[in-house]
Amino acid sequence: MRENETIQTIKRRRSTRSYRDIPVPGDELHAIIEAGMYAPNGSGDIERNIHFSVIQNRDMLREINTLAKETAAKSDMDWLRELGGNDDYNCLYNAPVLILISYNEAEVCAVYDCSAVTQNMLLAAESLGLGSCWLYFPLQAFAGGHTDALVTQLHIPAGFKPFSSLIIGYGETGVTRIPRRTARNIFYA
Numbered sequence: 001m002r003e004n005e006t007i008q009t010i011k012r013r014r015s016t017r018s019y020r021d022i023p024v025p026g027d028e029l030h031a032i033i034e035a036g037m038y039a040p041n042g043s044g045d046i047e048r049n050i051h052f053s054v055i056q057n058r059d060m061l062r063e064i065n066t067l068a069k070e071t072a073a074k075s076d077m078d079w080l081r082e083l084g085g086n087d088d089y090n091c092l093y094n095a096p097v098l099i100l101i102s103y104n105e106a107e108v109c110a111v112y113d114c115s116a117v118t119q120n121m122l123l124a125a126e127s128l129g130l131g132s133c134w135l136y137f138p139l140q141a142f143a144g145g146h147t148d149a150l151v152t153q154l155h156i157p158a159g160f161k162p163f164s165s166l167i168i169g170y171g172e173t174g175v176t177r178i179p180r181r182t183a184r185n186i187f188y189a
C-alpha cells in the first residue's frame with residue numbers, strides 16, 4: 001500500500017478526549033487556522049464567509065460547557081439529554097482551546113465548507129503533534145436561550161452561525177491506536 005507523510009498523518013489522527021493543562025502556543029494555533037483557510041470551499045469567497053472564534057479563556061470555556069449541557073438536557077434526543085444531565089461530563093474534555101467555525105448562514109455550502117475547514121485543522125493539529133477532536137456538542141450552547149448574548153460576547157458577525165467546532169491541546173496519552181479500516185465497501189468500475 002502506497003504511503004507518505006500526509007497519508008500517515010491522516011491515519012494517525014484520532015479524536016483526543018483527555019488533555020494536559022498546557023496552553024497551545026499562538027504560532028501553532030495560527031498555523032492550524034491558516035490550514036483551515038486553505039480548505040476547498042463551495043462559496044467562492046471563504047475569507048469573506050468564514051469567522052473563527054478561538055476561545056482560551058477558562059471562564060468562557062466553562063460557560064460554553066454549561067450552556068451546551070443545559071440545552072442538551074432538554075433535548076428530544078436521548079443521548080443528548082443523558083450527556084446534558086451527566087455532572088461528570090465536560091463536553092470540551094477540559095481542552096485548553098475551543099475553536100468555533102462560523103459561516104455566513106446565507107451560503108448554501110456552509111455546512112460542507114465548515115466541515116472541510118474543520119478536517120484541515122484536525123490534520124494540521126496532528127501534524128504539529130497536537131491532539132484534537134471535532135465536536136458537535138458545544139454548538140448546543142447556541143441552540144438555547146443564550147444565543148444572542150454568546151454571539152455578542154464572541155463577536156460573531158451578524159448573519160453568521162457556528163456550524164462546526166473543534167478542541168485542540170496536548171493529549172494526555174502519547175500512544176495512538178490506529179483502527180483497522182477494511183476496503184470491503186469500495187467498488188471500482
Ligand SMILES: Cc1cc2nc3c(=O)[nH]c(=O)nc-3n(C[C@H](O)[C@H](O)[C@H](O)COP(=O)(O)O)c2cc1C
Nearest residue numbers: 013014015016017091093133134135136137138179
Ligand atoms: C460532525 C462530527 C461531530 C462530532 N461531535 C462529537 C462530539 O460532540 N463529541 C465527541 O466526543 N466527539 C465528537 N465527534 C468525534 C467522533 O466521535 C469521532 O471522530 C469518531 O468516533 C471517530 O473516531 P476518530 O476521530 O478517533 O477517528 C464528532 C465527529 C464529527 C465528524
